[in-house]
Amino acid sequence: MNQRNAAPHIHLIGQGVISSLIATHALLAQRPFTQYVRTQRTAPTMYWLSGENYALPTATVLNHAVAGTKRMSGIIIIPTKAYQVANVLTDLQNLIADDAVLVLLHNGLGTHETAQALFPKHTIYAATTSMAGYAFTTTTDTLTCIQHTAWGQTQIGNIQNARSANDSTQDNTLSYLSTIIPELHHKTSILEALYTKLAVNAVINPLTAIHNIKNGRLADSEYMMTMQAITQEIVMLAKHKNLSLSYTQIWNIVLGIVHATGDNYSSMHQDITHGRRTEVDFINGFVVREAQKIGLNVPENEKLLKHIHILEERL
């Protein structure tokens, strides 16, 4: 990525909630950006947490984006659902320049191997965020609006652990991204941050969806033993991966988020309620697949995975 002459272009795949929150930050910071959609659509109106409304520019249809010769260069952020990432990466294969940088930004795990297989020479980052919002339509029209609900924090790190000749380019990328993503923290071991978020989602999301409750109800004593068992299984998996995460550390974070988001419905609860596919295959499903590879028993995660699959089949 050549940053000597011009600001790198930010390419955002999709015009979903997280993509549009980042796009609004870029708009306000006057950074060049483009959002890419599969089919042409009206751009959303953003209802910003601080009270203002913003109109985002119309997105570009992905396959038209690089019609002709010029490939996408700069920073390519993929803020889609985890189960959409493999298709996005395949779509991008012949569209991006050799010096483009990729950022995977989603809940759950299980996309890194695909990204590295398809882009062995590119710099790839993974990130996890607590910025938040939701999409809705107004009663007066059918246009999509997005309500911003949390500024949040974002943790980012290189998935190849490549601190090498590229160091200064990587530092430039991260310092540029920090001008459009609030509270961006660089992690040298991003997997620790991703496994921590994995545990939060593996505990809160399926239980709230299965029991049809808000996050805060998980503080009731009836759920404690199950929540602790799910957490324990993920800590064991993380230990096998040589990640330095303790049970107490993760458990306190899980409980903290149950309380902090007590009045919210988790994304999996909302997906099941609205008849959408969930990200369970990349949350509890990831835990089950990785555990199988090393002969580790994770019965609680297996149970939740099966239960959510049954709920998805009923949709």
Ligand SMILES: NC(=O)C1=CN([C@@H]2O[C@H](COP(=O)(O)OP(=O)(O)OC[C@H]3O[C@@H](n4cnc5c(N)ncnc54)[C@H](OP(=O)(O)O)[C@@H]3O)[C@@H](O)[C@H]2O)C=CC1
């Ligand atoms: N929303 C939130 O507050 C938070 C979300 N997250 C996580 O961030 C990730 C993104 O979430 P969110 O923004 O809510 O998801 P959305 O469903 O709102 O956005 C995903 C977007 O990606 C688009 N997309 C998918 N595949 C392609 C493709 N091949 N080409 C172009 N566009 C594509 C979808 O388009 P289409 O409409 O055509 O399907 C959709 O608009 C998830 O992992 C989520 O769990 C994390 C923290 C908070």
Ligand SMILES: CC(C)(CO)C(=O)C(=O)O
């Ligand atoms: C942190 C939590 C559990 C908040 O609801 C979340 O990330 C989700 O719902 O997907």
